[in-house]
Amino acid sequence: MRSHELRSDNELSGTVHGPTIQAGSVYGGIRIGSDPRDLSPSPWQLPPPVHVIDRSKEFEALERHRARTVREERPALAAVSGLGGVGKTTLALKWLHTLRPHFPAGQLYADLGAQAPDGPALPEEVLGRFLRGLGVPPRQVPVTLAERMTLYRSLTADRRLVVLLDDASTAAQVRPLLPAGRSVTAVTSRSRLPGLTVDGCYPVHVEPLDPEAAVELLADTLSDDRVAAQPDDARTLVELCAGLPLAVRVAGARLAARPERRITTMVRALAEERDRLEVLGIDGDHDVRAALDLSYRTLPPPAARLYRLLGLHPGPEFASPVAVAVLAGEGNAAQLLDTLHEASLLLDAGEERHRFHDLVRLHAAAKARADEPGQERERALRRIADHYLASATRAEEVIDPQHRTMARDYGPGPVVTAESGHDPEASLDWLERELPNLMAVIRQSRAAGFPSVGWQLADALWPLFLRRKFYDDWLAAHEEGLAAAEESGDADAACRMLTSGGVGQLGAGNHDRALEMFEHAAQLFEEAGDRLGRARTLNYRGLALQRLGRLDEAAGLFRRATVELPACGDSRAAALARLNLGDVVLATGLSQEAARHARAARCALLEAGDTYNTARAAILLGRAHLAQDEFDQAHEHLSVALAALRGLTAHYEMAHATVGLAEIAERRGHAHMARAHYQEALELYTSVGRSASTQAESARQRLGQLESGESEPRRQSDDPNPPADSPATSQE
Structure with missing residues (x-):
């Protein structure tokens, strides 16, 4: 909220809207303000809690630790460790949800992905999500890890937050994500993370349930009288499950689906599976593997096939259309997904989205390797990749219909496209939500045997990167896309990755690297005899030189572009080059020449129907008139430009x-x-x-x-402000 100022020489009575203030009689000058941080949204990101059986000892230990930190006026940090499936996250969620009344600033949650196929989450990626969750607009999220840490600590210094960092791999991954101030942070990990001791961390190691508690959990899962009627068999069953809640619930879910089945039958079947399942090798949790495999064997064949194929999905979670894609239109995907949820093999991630527990995902992938022919696995992977490529391309077309999209090639079979919306903002939101999956597909594409998907998907992400500035992913996607294009011997694709990736390098402040990439693209265009492509790189290279302060060299390239681009048939790109040239010469004090270039660029861009860059040319013309103290003309051009830009x-x-x-x-x-x-x-x-x-x-x-x-006014015309969104990007 901006500060509001109320002044009155007489009695004033009324209401100020914003944060509501009811005033009675007010005399004199009163200034009413609020801290802008008060308007930041309160994120509530924790997954919903589930019923917890017999974790009172661990819960009380966590609460004692928190009470101690309150007395000592310091943040509370606890690490909950244990085997996969032992209930670490369940315990942490129960504890943190009880704290909500005491921590009104909100809750932050991140799955750090220690067991993820493509490696643990990077701290800078998680910090980016946290900052956006705390109300920082995407464009204001810093680029580097150090800058993100600084902003995160500043924003959390005076807030009372609850933070859950789930499935951490190392203390080094966790440390940058710890909030400042008197917040509470819980970390879950399969390892004990002793490195966090120096940060005041309180360790809580979660052991498997004792038999009595595990039997209680089995009874809770079954919700009938079989446990009471067969207590010895129930105890034997939970012992075969090694007391791990995940295994007990999976076994219980199978029994719950068959009310007529005795627990003895499950005990006998599970015992017979133990030796044969050694091959799965999921962290040595033999009995968990047996329970999962038994559950898998009782699935209807179509559901079992979907389970296997979804195990190939490279990302952390997925939407329902992915299931349609991997099935290639065979079977009812919605019903089969429900079957997997009922068997406790899938978890609900909200909004028709699903995820595997990490052990279950490993089991599903192992079953795919064991039970699916290699050719079918390859086809399923390609269908998943095609789904994301087609969906991202559709979103790209909605957001930026004028973008010169390169051709896409898909594998055999139907391509299933997600509905990303017809509104540009909704399509951008879809791309952002799916970004972890899209990046996982890009990273996987070369090894999976379809390298073209890597660079094509990076190309489809262009409007998201340009507008929301995910620079880390921007650079990584185009680096991988470039490697894929070069591996395929596709020079056109390599040039696109170099130019689009170079624009990302410019935005990230890596001007030397951007220039290097643009020059590489120019060399490839020249070798291919592509005069137009090479001429377009003149603009890109000029922009990099301009950012590097080498204005004479930049002007020389822009001048060449104004001659070579029309000769190659691209008058619009030539107008952009003239616009860039005018910006450079104005910075050197040549205001009349700058005005001449601005007029020529404006006419050409207006004729091309380019509203945005026509307005930019009008701004340059206004700045040139301002440098000559021609205030009326300057005001006219700037006002016209501002009116046009407000709609954009x-x-x-x-x-x-x-x-x-x-x-x-x-x-x-x-x-x-x-x-x-x-x-x-x-x-x-x-x-x-x-x-x-x-x-x-x-x-x-x-x-x-x-x-x-x-x-003394600062003369804006003396300060060359290269645009944040490079005009050369429009050439694509």
């Missing part, structure tokens, strides 16, 4: 135009109007995030100078 939510360019209007007002002596414009520009730059941090700081400083009475 182009915050960076809107801010740039608004700063120009602020300078005009300031130099005309209209200080109040100048302050209003600088304030609006500051808010717009801030919404863009890290890529506009320099401009935001400049607007903040100028606003402060105006409020303190300083009168």
Whole structure:
């Protein structure tokens, strides 16, 4: 909330809307403000709790630890360790959910994926999700791990949060994710994580249930009188399950599905499976494997096949259309998914999404290797990859219909596409939600034998990366995509990965690497005899040189582009090059030449129907007039550009135009109007995030100078502000 100022020389009675304030009689000047952090959303990310059997000792130990940290006024950190399937997460969830009334700032949750097929989650990725959960707009999430840690600690310093870091692999993975302030953090892991001791961690090791508690859990699962009627068999069964809650529940689910079956039958079947299941080798939990395998053997054949094929899915969770895709239209996927849920082999991840417990996922994958022919496994993997590629491509078309999408190639059989929505924002949300799965497919594609999917999927993610700035994934996706394109010998694909990936490097601040990639693309285009492709790289290379401060070299490349691109049939790209050239020459003080380039670019872009870049050309023209003290002309062009950009939510360019209007007002002596414009520009730059941090700081400083009475205006026209979203990106 902005501070509101109420002043009255007489009695004033009323209500201020925002955070509601009811006033009675008010005299004199009153300033009412609130901390902006108060408006940040409270995330409630913890999965729902489940019923816990006999963990009172561990629960009381956790509560004693928390009470001690309250007295000592320090954060509470506890590590819950134990075998897979022993109930670590169940215990942690029960404890943390009871704390909700005491921690109103919210709950954060992350699956750190120690057992994930593609390796544990990176701390910087988790921090990015946490920051967005705490209300940081995607564009404002910093790029580096160090910057994300700093912002995370700043945001959590005065908040009372509950954090669950599930399935951690090492203390080093956990440490960057610990909040500041007096929050409570629980970490679950199969290892004891002794390295967290130096951070004040309290260890709680969870052992399998004793027989009495395990029998109680079996009775709770069955919800009938069989345990009471067959107590000895029930005890033998839970002993065969090694007291692990996962195994007991799976065995109980199978019995619950057959009310007429005696527990003795399950005991006999489970005992017979123990030796044969050694081959599965899931962390030495032999009896868990036996229970899972027995459950698998009693599935109807179509459900068993779906279970096997879903075990090949590379990501942490999946939506229902994935099941349709792997079945290739055979069978009722929704009913088969329900069957797997009823057998406790799938967990509900919300919104028609599903996930495996990590042990169950390993079991399903092992069954796929054992029971599915190699060719069918390859086909299923390709159907999963095609599902994500087709769905991402559809989202790309909705978000950016003018993007020059390269051809897609799919494997045999029907391609199932998810419904990502017809609204660009909804499609962006779908891409962001599925990003972990999309990245897992990209990383898997070469080894799985379909490298083209890797670079095509990276290409389809272009609108997400451009708008929401997931720089870590942007760079990783295009690095893998480039390797896939080169492995396939596809020069066109390699050039696309180099140029699109280079734009990501520019946004991440790696200007030298970006220039290197653009020059590599130019070399490939030249070797292929592609004059148009090579001419387009002139713009990219010029932008990299501009960011590196090598303005003369940048101007030289932009000048070449204005000549070579029209000769190759791309007048729009030539207009963008002229626009970039005008920006560079204005930075060197050549305002009349800059105005000439801006006019030419605006006419060409207007003719091409490019509203966004036409507005950018108008901004450049306004800045050129402003540099010549032609305030009326400058105001006209900047106002026209701002009106056009408001409909496009182009915050960076809107801010740039608004700063120009602020300078005009300031130099005309209209200080109040100048302050209003600088304030609006500051808010717009801030919404863009890290890529506009320099401009935001400049607007903040100028606003402060105006409020303190300083009168010398900064000349915006003397400050070349290369656009946050590179104009060269439009060429794709």
